[in-house]
Amino acid sequence: MDESNNLILNLVTENSSDNERTSLRSKLKNVGGGWKEKKKVRKFLKKEIRKHSRNNLTDKQRFLQKSITTVNNNESIQENNLNSQKNLVNKAQVISSIFSYNPEIPNVRYDNNSKSIDHKPSNAPIDDISSFKSMGLDNDLVENMKNKLGVEKPTNIQSKAIPVLMSSINKNSEFDVIVQSETGSGKTLIYLLPILHRLINITIDIQNNGLLSRSIGTLAIILTPTRELAIQVVSVLECLTNIPPSKLTSRRHLNHWIVIGNVIGGKKKQSEKARLRKGINILVCTPGRLLDHLQNTKSFLVKNLCWLILDEADRLLELGFEETLQSIVKILDEKTTNSETKKQLFSSSKFWPKRRQTILCSATLKDDVKRLAGYTLFNPIFIGGKDDFSPMEEKNEKSTKFSTPNQLKQSYIITPAKLRLVTLLAILKLTFNVKQNGDLVNRKIIVFVSCCDSVDFHFDLFKNAGKFSKLDGEKTDDDKLQNNDQSIFAIIPAKIFRLHGDLTQNIRTEIFNEFSRSNSGILFCTDVAARGLDLPDVAKIIQYDPPTDLKDYVHRVGRTARLGKEGEAILFILPSEIEYINILKSQEIFAKPVRVETILGSLVTQNERNQKEYEVVATNIQLNFERYVLSNPKRTTLAQKAYSSYIRAYATHTSTEKHIFHVKKLHLGHIAKSFGLREAPSNINNIISSKLDNKGDHKKEKILNKDQKSIKKRNFEIMNEFSIGNYKSMIGFFADQLRNVLNE
């Protein structure tokens, strides 16, 4: 007995290391005697641990421990296991604060002298003599744009690209165009305005001869990678084409025959077929649904197609889309051959294109342009925001860097995994705590995470955890002590939203519209919201998980600082991911470091900050989160799923970044904390290993092959809707990863 006693006194202190605890565990296993004797020893040990730990605690630590004890007492999960020696050790681990055993934060320069940022907006409308009218665009169209969209002066890229597209009207040739420019610089209008200008003038040229009606079929197809973007483009088109009737006879009808519509999946195909049969002249669509209709809807008329637009072209090229895109182009080539009637129609006005024109645009068109151009474009001209326009060959010689708007303030915060959740809360609190004329200012924030399950988890946590003790728990003394922290949740006066590819289309559309319209809110989302979405007045982007592809960094931060407006973006990285900052620098993306202590310090007053009182408050917040997560099996499952999907999504970083973002580098226990869990779920590999257990090599290979095939089949469905990291959908992916490891 004495021996055991010494053992405990030596090992279980607040500062005892993991090794020491492990050694205790192994020694306890060796306690001899019958079960009664063992039970006695264990009981004694538990008592001694508590006594000793209590004696060694400072006031602050005692407060923390008290909170934890209350939490544990309330939690059946913990209680069920209380008698096992294994949990005695785990319990000691729980006591360790989120501020201990964290990896060292790499030394970075926190001064403000790092490369100064040119704050002059780079994507704003330009203040010179150029105007939409001087580009030759139709007067009524320009007026309508001014009245309906408030657009008067072109942006830099618009003043470059629109005249190029317009110039082909009077030439005997048509050229394909690639447009690359910053996010929020107005690329949508670049391709829409010239098309509408032509259609209006065609209407004027050949009115009353019966050729123009919606039954002419689809004249323009605009392809977008997400349904939300398609819906957005349709709404811009509807504004632009809704031109009031003119008194002038020649212009009276203008574009009354132009029908706009979308086919985007997630809706009944039958109703889409019926609309296509009647005729949709400008069709906005996602690739999968378009291909489906091209293959299966006989009445879908594309023989007169004049324009093919690939919005966010590089994304359309990525995994799951490229094959679809090639099939689309092939079918369109076959179906748009010249016939006599078509020749007759096209000779009726000089505004008809001489041949089908293709336009590509994105903020991140780089090396993939050549590949894409190979099968979609003919002799294209490249127009860049910063470069002057040049032929494609020249463009391929240059290596274009990604560019983000000049006025965008970018920063990063190196946060140990255990501190992530409280740091996120502190940033949100800081952002919403800004006052103007005595009132809290409204803010819209987007928080990007890597997977759908993580969106669901954070959405639920930030929506409900603050109300938790009032709703679910009885008020204890500790709750009273924590009252201060309850107000921390309450201080976020914003509605919480979520958006990811796993939600039904109706809900997605509803959320997208509501967040668009509201002037305050926090949107947790996957990269489904990264591309092309024009959500007005977003003040800040938080990349809580770094993107798995550098391009997505540019698109994510591009949801703010649009059209010359100000904006902020902050990136969370783990200490092990610091090299990512060099990757950003190599692309001339300069972010300034922010100290995690500064952010957490904002949770308390200036004075308390100096005494590190914020550690107490932050630990308490974390405890609230954990208590919320563990209080109900559904919430625990949500957290576990989010944790597992996070790990899987982490494994999808591109090969060039694998040395930075490697699952092996993650401390799983610490990551679990960031999902409000006290330990890493042990079933992370179970999904795959249970499938493989007790199977011979041949069978294992068969299972992996099956998974491989099914993931390919699902590629389009899953990847194009950005639902990566969904717990179920990633099983196949994980099998793929496992195969790679086995092959290595």
Ligand SMILES: Nc1ncnc2c1ncn2[C@@H]1O[C@H](COP(=O)(O)OP(=O)(O)OP(=O)(O)O)[C@@H](O)[C@H]1O
């Ligand atoms: N010249 C302009 N003046 C004022 N507003 C404009 C102008 N051009 C476009 N806009 C508006 O700016 C917003 C952003 O435009 P758009 O979505 O086309 O940008 P983008 O370059 O395609 O961005 P992203 O790369 O993120 O897709 C839209 O609301 C659009 O109506």
